Amino acid sequence: MAHFEIQGGVKLHGEISISGAKNAALPMLCAALLTSEKCVFRNVPRIGDVATLLEIFHEIGVEISGDPDSQIVEVQAKEVDLEKLKTCEKVRKLRASLLVLGPLLSRFGRVEIFQPGGCILGARPNFIHLDGLKTLGAELLREDEKIALKFEGKKLANRRILLSEASVTGTENLAIFLAGKGEESEIYFAAAEPHVRATLQMLQKMGADIEGIGTHCLKIKGNKKLKGGTFDIPPDGLLVGTYAIASTLTGGELLIRNVDHKELFSFYGALKRVGGRFDMEDRALRVYPANKLSAIPKLQTAIFPGFSTDLQSPFGVLLTQCEGDSVVFETLFENRLTYLQELKKMGAKVEILNAHQAKITGPVKLQGTEIQSWDLRAGAAMVLAGLVAEGTTKVTNVDYIDRGYERFPENLEKLGARIKRIK
Numbered sequence: 001m002a003h004f005e006i007q008g009g010v011k012l013h014g015e016i017s018i019s020g021a022k023n024a025a026l027p028m029l030c031a032a033l034l035t036s037e038k039c040v041f042r043n044v045p046r047i048g049d050v051a052t053l054l055e056i057f058h059e060i061g062v063e064i065s066g067d068p069d070s071q072i073v074e075v076q077a078k079e080v081d082l083e084k085l086k087t088c089e090k091v092r093k094l095r096a097s098l099l100v101l102g103p104l105l106s107r108f109g110r111v112e113i114f115q116p117g118g119c120i121l122g123a124r125p126n127f128i129h130l131d132g133l134k135t136l137g138a139e140l141l142r143e144d145e146k147i148a149l150k151f152e153g154k155k156l157a158n159r160r161i162l163l164s165e166a167s168v169t170g171t172e173n174l175a176i177f178l179a180g181k182g183e184e185s186e187i188y189f190a191a192a193e194p195h196v197r198a199t200l201q202m203l204q205k206m207g208a209d210i211e212g213i214g215t216h217c218l219k220i221k222g223n224k225k226l227k228g229g230t231f232d233i234p235p236d237g238l239l240v241g242t243y244a245i246a247s248t249l250t251g252g253e254l255l256i257r258n259v260d261h262k263e264l265f266s267f268y269g270a271l272k273r274v275g276g277r278f279d280m281e282d283r284a285l286r287v288y289p290a291n292k293l294s295a296i297p298k299l300q301t302a303i304f305p306g307f308s309t310d311l312q313s314p315f316g317v318l319l320t321q322c323e324g325d326s327v328v329f330e331t332l333f334e335n336r337l338t339y340l341q342e343l344k345k346m347g348a349k350v351e352i353l354n355a356h357q358a359k360i361t362g363p364v365k366l367q368g369t370e371i372q373s374w375d376l377r378a379g380a381a382m383v384l385a386g387l388v389a390e391g392t393t394k395v396t397n398v399d400y401i402d403r404g405y406e407r408f409p410e411n412l413e414k415l416g417a418r419i420k421r422i423k
């Protein structure tokens with residue numbers, strides 16, 4: 001299996017343009033299953049999770065065109081082979097395969113898939129998705145190693161649905177389902193993450209009427225004849241954060257282009273608080289070397305607009321270089337502090353207080369060694385640690401990283417990092 005080898009200690013320099021967001025691309029591609037018309041997507045990231053989803057689409061008879069290397073992908077779901085979907089093993093590889101439930105149930109009235117897998121970050125229950133669909137009138141036929149649903153009613157059983165958590169993919173799945181129904185409904189405690197907003201804007205463009213985008217209360221008037229069209233995947237704010245941390249960690253200077261600042265305020269706030277220096281330019285972020293990095297009393301993750309859980313592990317690496325004691329409080333997931341065990345192997349001073357909290361004391365000169373990726377974001381964090389460590393760092397399990405970071409080692413190399421993908 002491939003791994004990355006990094007010689008640390010090089011300052012990053014140069015420019016990088018940010019690719020499309022994984023967490024917008026996945027639900028938006030699934031929304032294309034609502035219609036038999038063609039949907040053209042621009043700025044599609046070339047990452048493992050998108051490739052897997054498109055392979056699933058291909059297996060179930062959805063037409064996919066566009067050069068696999070270009071960032072344009074055309075999807076046309078004239079027909080969908082629901083029988084093939086039932087036995088499609090690739091669904092197991094990707095938690096986001098849950099997102100086919102909403103569109104297919106909405107359009108065909110039935111759907112069956114294997115239970116999806118993906119990164120193991122904690123309980124990550126499906127209940128928001130399944131309870132939500134049941135509340136709207138779907139019947140859950142099975143939920144063992146497979147999930148099967150049918151929706152036979154002509155009308156929604158309820159027009160108001162209250163989520164018990166502001167689940168990102170839960171909101172997307174339900175909104176996609178409702179967009180294909182010709183009735184008016186409301187979702188309360190909807191997620192407001194930027195990728196949810198992008199998905200809702202796509203549904204609007206397809207012909208659904210949606211009010212409250214970007215808030216926790218959505219009003220959706222669906223449309224049984226949704227159209228195709230051309231849709232832009234927004235830039236990935238998580239990549240902006242990752243590269244900004246990489247720059248600050250190595251004392252380098254980067255110009256990061258294709259940035260939507262509005263989704264990054266809580267990240268910028270934390271970066272500023274530890275002493276990071278940067279300028280918000282027009283759709284770009286310029287990062288300068290910090291004069292001094294200082295600990296933060298609490299880095300607490302939260303739903304949007306709070307500090308994203310997906311940037312917690314990369315930021316944790318930065319905290320090893322900040323003077324004093326920092327406390328990380330991961331409020332969302334139960335298993336998202338495991339990367340700290342790897343950092344300890346590199347010499348980081350870390351005390352895991354419980355499943356959600358850890359104390360990181362810095363600054364510590366990290367030492368290169370062999371470390372593994374525990375999940376996608378933890379994997380990116382390992383690469384960042386390697387960039388600042390003394391000597392050689394070998395990062396294993398890099399498939400995780402390739403699932404969500406387009407050409408990560410190749411892009412870092414262009415910025416001056418000494419990093420190699422070893423096959």
Ligand code: EPU
Nearest residue numbers: 023096124165166167168169170303309310332333376377
């Ligand atoms: N949660 C709360 N309170 C809330 C909402 C969520 O405690 O109000 C907890 C849940 O219990 C769960 C976790 O937060 O343990 C995440 O829940 P959610 O259902 O929102 O997650 P998801 O939809 O399965 C998406 C992203 C994840 C990202 C989370 C949180 C996609 C495809 N996945 O997952 O992305 O971490 O939202 O923002 O959009 C990643 O990209 O590496 C990744 C794991």
